[in-house]
Amino acid sequence: DTEVTQTPKHLVMGMTNKKSLKCEQHMGHRAMYWYKQKAKKPPELMFVYSYEKLSINESVPSRFSPECPNSSLLNLHLHALQPEDSALYLCASSQDRTEDTQYFGPGTRLTVL
């Protein structure tokens, strides 16, 4: 099973809302990732967790707050977002942070009004 699941599939929020995106995998992977993908653009790395510790934060604004409660779950907490944050948010996982294939979830389509 190489499945990464993400919820919700779609999310519409106002600029004052607080919401969370959820990602889950049961492949025993120890590295998990958040990417942002704008329309007709490639995915851009936001955060990397390795063994439940944040190892990379690609200069992402603090209105995005990641959390890795356990090895199977990855959350992205959203607060005070801007309309330009509207995008597809992708989660991925890999065996670990070294040379290994990343498996992607279907993404959450976020619209900020």
Added chain:
Amino acid sequence: AQSVSQHNHHVILSEAASLELGCNYSYGGTVNLFWYVQYPGQHLQLLLKYFSGDPLVKGIKGFEAEFIKSKFSFNLRKPSVQWSDTAEYFCAVNPYNNNDMRFGAGTRLTVKP
């Protein structure tokens, strides 16, 4: 910093035509190379990958890619495309022993029936 270039933004082919999509990267060290495909409305899927060994790698659905180290290239090929190959294709690179993947801008392939 590493970067990935995909020269073709949009390729239009008729069914049964041969396909070659270019990918070049700039990174001084050893890299791992990937091609991902994103079908309309679907999530990113791995087509093939190169870590080491034979520079000609075969992937799913009849795709193959050749790593040419001297040219910093990893071009994707398929001898005969089908309408169902219509999708966005992303080349991606990460440095050896480090899974911080960078994607190219993507190439949109449209196959006419």
